[in-house]
Each structure stands twice: as C-alpha cells, then as structure tokens.
Amino acid sequence: MGKYTDSAKELLEHVGGRDNISVVTHCATRMRFVLKDQSKADVKAVENIGLVKGTFTQAGQFQVIIGNEVATFYNEFSKIAGVGDTASKDDAKVAAKQNMNVLQRMVSHLADIFTPLIPALVVGGLILGFRNVIGEIKMLDGGTKTLVEVSQFWAGAHAFLWLIGEAIFHFLPVGITWAISRKMGTTQILGIVLGITLVSPQLLNAYGVAGAENIPVWDFGFAQVQMIGYQAQVIPAILAGFVLSYLELGLRKVIPNVISMIFVPFFALVPAVLIAHVVLGPIGWAIGSWISDVVYSGLTSSFGWLFAALFGFAYAPLVITGLHHMTNAIDLQLMSEFGGTNLWPMIALSNIAQGSAVVAMIFLNRKDEKEQQVSVPAAISCYLGVTEPAMFGINLKYAFPFLAAMVGSMIAAIISVGSGVMANSIGVGGIPGILSIQVQDMLLFALAMLVAIVVPIVLTFILAKTKMGENAYKRLGKTR
Template structure:
C-alpha cells in the first residue's frame, strides 16, 4: 500500500508539523513528542482508516498503526520533513511543564531500546533455535553450522554495549559514534586477558562487592569486570559522556571541535567508566537481579498471577518498559530471568479471546478486524488485538487478563525461566530451553500455560464476552454518532414531544460556532446554554451511542426519534475530563433520568464553550420540527415538537 495520504492526515491531526518536536516508531505505533497535545485531534485520528487507536503515555503521543508502522513512519518522516535521526532530550517539556519522573524513565528506556528491539528479538530467536537443534542432537557444539549460527545469534548480545552506546547517545544528544567507542572500550578483548594470574590486591574483601585488582590507572585501582552483554554501565556512561561533550562544545573553538571534542570526551569518560561507573552500575545490576529473583522465589505462583493478569494493562500505558530492562539485566548477570517468563501466556490469552470474537460475531467489520489481529498476535504483536478488538469490547479484554493470570500462575508453579531475550509469540518457546540442560520442565510449563490460557480465554469469551447490542467500533465524531443513531433503530416513527435535557438559555442552532451543527447538516434542532452541569433524558428510550469521553450521547426514543446531544464545542479534546457518565450504551432510560454530569466551570476554564446542541438526526422523516419560543427552559419542559 501507499501511505502518503494517511501520513498527511496523521500530521495534520497531530497539530501539523510545526507542533511536532520529534517522532519515532516501535513495533506497532508512531511515537510523537508534541509541543502542545491539546492541538491534536485524538478522536479524529482514532476514527481514521489505518489507525488502530491513540494512546498518551510516558510523555508521548502514540498513534497505533499495526504491523506496517515502518512504512507509515517513512511516509510521515518524508512528508513532514522530520529528521529521523533527531535525538530526544529527556527534559523535553510537555504542555510547558517538565515530565514527571515516571514518564521520563519510560521515555528514556523506550527511546534507547526501541531502535534495536527487532534485531534483539531476531538474534534471540537464532540463539533459541540453535539451542533447540543442539538439544535434539541435530547439531553438535563442535560443528561449523552450530558455531556460525551461534555467532549470528550471540554477537549482538556480546557487543550490546556498542549498540546501546549508539542508541543511548542519540537519546542523550551525544555524537552516536562517540557512544559506540565508549561501548567498544567496555568489551575490548585484550582487557579480559589482564585478569589472569595473581591480583595485585583485593578490594572489599569479605563482602558481596569483593573485587580483585589486576591493574591500576595513574595509581588508582581498576576493577575489571565483564561488560559483555551488560546494559546499565553503558547507559550511565553515555549519559555522563553527553554532559561532558556538551561542556566541551562550549569551550573548544569551532575550528578544532571536530576532533578535539571526541578526543577529550573519550579521554575523560572511558577511564571514569572503568574506575567508577562500571563497577557501581554492575554491582547495582547484580543486586537488582538477585532482589527480583528473591521476590519471585517467595511465591512464584502469586507473582505469576499478578504479572500475568496486569501485563496487558502495563502494555497499554507503556509501563512494561520499566520491567524489560530488569529482565534483560537478569539474563546478562544471572544467566536466566523468571520475570518475563511469567507473562508469556498473556499473548495467547489475548488471541484466544480474539478468535472467539471472530467466530461468534456476525458483524463483518469486526470479523475483518479480528483476522489480522489474530495473526499478529500469534507472532507476539498484540496491540492490534488489544486496541482494535478486546479493549473496545471490554469483556474480552477482562477475560484475557484473567486467563493470562492463570497462565502466569502455571508458569510460576513450573518455575519457568527464560535464558535469552528471544522472539515474541510462538517464537518465544525456544527462549525457555536451557543452554546446557536442553529441554526442561520449565519449557513444558510454558506449553501447558499457553494452552490453558488460550482455551480459557476462548471459551469464556465465546460464552460470555459479547453483548448483543455492543458496537464493533465506537463513534468518534458528531457525524459518526448521528449515523450510529440512525442505523440502530427500526421503530415506527410517531409524533414526539422532546423535553429539555438541561436548564438554561435557548439558542438558535444557526448561532452555534460549529458549521456541522449550525448548517443543519446533522439534523434540525436547537442549542442550550446550560446553567447547570446535569444532562437528563429528553425522551424515554434507548442509549444508542455514548462516546467514551462522555461528552456526547445519542438516544432513540420509544416513538422512533433519533436524538444527538453534544455537550460543548470541541470538548472531545478534554478526553473525558470533567465529564461523568451515569448510563451505559445500550441502557434503557426514562424521560428525566440523569445521563451525564459535567463540570461547567472547569470546562470553561479549559477554554471550551458549553453551548449544547440538541439535534434530531432523523428530522427529515418528520413533516415538521417545532422549536419552543421560550428564551429559557428547565429540565422537563417542552423543547421540540415532532409532527409525523
């Protein structure tokens, strides 16, 4: 497909290219850093063909695309003229304010690991399959085939500080090749040979930090450690290096900056990394790894329930990035990790629920969405399933979380552990093969957990997960809401009296500052300037459309009138803030029943008018629509009269 038009629409609705600080992408989503998120048209983006949903997390405005996000990203970068290599400073402001600590941490980790996530998974898959071939006896450790495959899979992990030196440098705004040089120094092969023989002396003898000293630097003891596959030391070293480089750029003349800035940066950062940053970071990593193992060993079953059930929620909010480095650190320092293994069944619980929706629903659009979501989920990419299917339907998402928690408990009971950062979905199984013992009970635990989680999610969703009146996709604009209302009823049209849903001043629809309403394109009606933040039912009938932000609602009366009420103008941008729904979509309501409460003063302070149109979207089916002549109305007083 060509994605030029989609890219243009995305750029326009995130507030234009002038509103974009930076953009990059992960496996399924575009991650924007916007100057002003309030300028982005979130609901419009959510309703676009080609966009799954929109999320705001970690200081990022995330437009979820799906598996073809690299192609869309390339089109966005080209059309917007963005610099794909531009570093993102962790102190970037959001809405004029610095990010909080959690958002900054998530933004930092995702920015460093996202660029190498694909190749990291690919290398892990090669290592996993190689271990599988060795376990089955298809290859021997001495064979050339095994050695070459092992090199292809292991080289990235051994040289991980070099790769992270590059990505972390871009994140911190340092010259990437300087960061790579720092990483390369950490894994320099000749240093490993210096640890042979008797040490000069030992530091911290008798403690957990006991370290032999084989060399000194200007008389200062150097604690040599293995930094191959390490994570934390290079990130800290690169951060320190970025500060050193920025300082040097201020004092070194432009004519010699090209070589003197990297010269002094390496001269300062590399020794300090070996003397201080590396040892401290390594000790801290080891303590974190041991601590996480200790916590899980207290009750691996409880830990499995907790992590398994919550994993998909963490993914939605981007908080899983805080766990991934700990798991990666465990593998690098301990040779195994029990944390990410506990969430392995979550993917299969998700696709079990999606398969049930696919087979149970009769709605063609939902079926069409379910097929690619299921296929993506099989290979470990669950965002299309979450955002496109299970989360909008609610019950399937909850069921999948329950099934994932049970799968996590099984994984905990079998003490399943991962030994590599391998592939996703079905490609994740080789991660549980022990590099020396081969297939162990942990792998069988993973197989059993996946089967049970998948079947449980499928059965429960098929039996209880779909409501008959639940919409396949939520409306996201006034026009969509009006269309939804029109399609949902087949009631015979009769004369109707519509009472006022609000207390307030009556205004002509033509005075509303929105052309879609003022022109009558959505139907005939009237507007009210409310004096109280309570919206009640103007008729007895059914709630046929309710926005997730609770700023607009559609009803079909028992006599066939289709009514759309939109509280305020552009209030969708508040993303549900200051609105509280008191009914659900599909609910039967009585005239005068409370539908929505809203904080008028806070909405006005946010810069949005509260003028509320009340529209009869099927007014063309009536001979006449009479509007009250009273300048003000109260809840329950006649507002409109519809004549068949």
C-alpha cells in the first residue's frame, strides 16, 4: 500500500468514481479534473480529506489543491482510478470546453493565446521596471542624477536591456501569431513568419505613422498598399493569426496529402500576409485604437473614479470567470497608443488586496495548522501577483475576506486612477508591480498599495466578528 493510497481512494469516491472522470491531470500544486457530471462531486467530502487543502472550479475543471506532493499523489491516484497517465493539460482544456457556455469558450480561447506569452510579458515587465529605476529615478548627487547618468556600466546595462524589452513588446505580434498557430494545431513556423511580416524592419514603424509625411507603399500598378508595421499591436495580430490558421485548416481538407507539404503552406501564408496588410491590419488598428481611447478616456474623465471603483471592486470576480484575460489585450493596446497603461496598476492593487485579506485570515486561523499550509504560501504568491491560490483556497471559501479584499481594491483603485497613476508596462503584479509604475507616480502608487494592504486586513478582522463571519465559520465547521 502506497503512502497516499487511502487518500486517493477517498478522492476517487468523492469525485463520483472513475466513470465520472473524463480527464485528470495535475499542475504544480493541484489535481485538475474534467468531470462528466460535476454535480456528482461531493465538494465538502473532498475538502475533508486530510491531504486536501481546498478545492475550486474554474474553466470547466474541478481543481483539488494538494500541495508540493501532488505529482506523487497523482501517480498513486492514476493507478487506483485506472485513468492512465497519458492525458495532457491540452487534453484537459479540450474536454473542459464541453462544460462551458459560449462566453466561457470565447474567454478560454483568449486565455489560450495569452497564457503561453505570460512568461515573456513578466520578464519584459521586470526589465522595463528595472530600466525605469536606473534610468529615471534621480537618486544620486543630491537627487539630481540617475544611475545611468553617473555610471557607464549602468548606462550600458540600460541600453542593453532595451534589446530584450523591445523584442518582447514591440515584436509582440510574432508571439501572438505563433500562439494562435499552436492553439489551432497548425504549422507554428508559418505563424511566426506571419508575425514577422507584421513587424518587419522594412515597414514604417507603427510609432512613426502619425508624424510621417510620406508613407512608403507597395505599388502593384492597379493598387497601392501602405507599408505600415504593426509593432506592439494586438488585434491586427490576432485577426491575421486566425485567418492564417483557418486557411491552412481549410486547404488541408481539399489538397491531396501527396502535394500538401508544398501547396498548403504557400496558399495559406501568401494570402494571409496580403489580407493582413490590406484589410485586417487597418481594421484591427482602428478597433484597437477605439478600445484604448474609450478605456483611457473613461479613466481620465471626471467620472474616472467611478470606472476605477467598478473595476477595482469587480476585478477579482472577473478572475473567477476567466474574463480577466481580456485585460491583457487592453493593457498592451494602451501601452502602444499612450506609452503606458492606467489599467495595470489597478490589477496589481487587486492582487495585493487579496493577499492582505489572507494575511488577516492567517492570524485569525493561526491555530489551524492545516489551513496555515494553504494560507501562508497563498499570501506570498498573491503579493507576487498570483491570486488563484489565495482566492480559491481561502478567501472564497470564507466569503467575507473576499469581500474585504474587493472593497480594499476598490478604494486603492480610486486613489490610483484619481491620482493619474500610469505604468510603463504590464509585468509582475502585486507588490513588485511598483517597478513598472512611471517614476513621477511611484509615491502615489505606494499610497494606494498601503491602502490595499491595510483596508482588507482591518475589514477582514471586522467582518469576522459579524454575522457574516460567524456563519462562514459555522458553515465550514470551524472555530476561531
């Protein structure tokens, strides 16, 4: 009998047995189930298993938090359940879509595009944040000079790091078209080539179009096409990527296999590039500009505080639904249009607020050793920008700390937007997010961060003593 045999048998029983499991995989800390009938899962019974630290359902998957030993437990569970170990996370995502409505599937598609890009975006955000510190903050010679101005080493580092920052953000369309090809199961190198054609050096840089007197063109005799690049543009890349993928998928069905290697790539890529520059590029740019103008105008208008309050309060629930993935596209569009984003600071503040509510719960439940194993790592990850463990493992389970965090996030967002705080880029959320804030706004953002820390902690303590808190503890069968 293995170390986790009893726990694995209990979990199998409480998720409805092997016949109720469509796909099961695991990540760094969680078991991910796609169940045929989610109503057969006994959530309370699962959470009462000694090894289990919490559960939640997201993107059509029933997820069970195990901890660092999840890989070993998964192997034991697979043997007992007889579900095999050949399923991949992609298999789970495909199966999970059967449990989603139309809106959830659309959001899932958007998440599939941006999720593979997150490591690069995080690195890019950190790099631009570091360049921000050494190149913009006057910390030397009585506050009159930056590190770059007094040190050749730091000047060289500042210039060198832009090589990476530019590759990530200016050439982002290459990553997007690759991610779409990967998602759609088409030829990924064609997606990369398509992306490169959108940002090629021979094109007029997107940032220089507004001030250009003469825009170069491709002259076909009967028609001319402007040679405009789409550096940092999100929507043109998304549209072009899907056109290429659907062309390739359609051509595979009609072109015989014996010649498909030659003709499918050619008749998919060439028309896709032409359509991208003639139709989709201009249309996507117009749509992206309209979206960014609406968001930016809304946040900088006299009613900006109201928009900030709504967004700050509702962002955490958006994470539950997965709709928060849409903000990546909006942030990136704002960066390309306005040289920064006033949306990202609110996201970082929401992360901090959720982590702060967990900090309060760590103190309130300090005698509960099992919960400490979940809450302490969850609070740390929240402060570093990853909110799901805290939200699903602690805050949503009790409800009142989740509400406290939403209120704290709302107040902090109002301060941020009301003060005109702008971030140079997106990147690591939570406390490290201050590195991405424009230098002149850092103190104001620090004030908003303080609010996002203090308000949720205080409010969580207060709500714990109310009827709402008492009912939460009774519902979970816990004592304080």
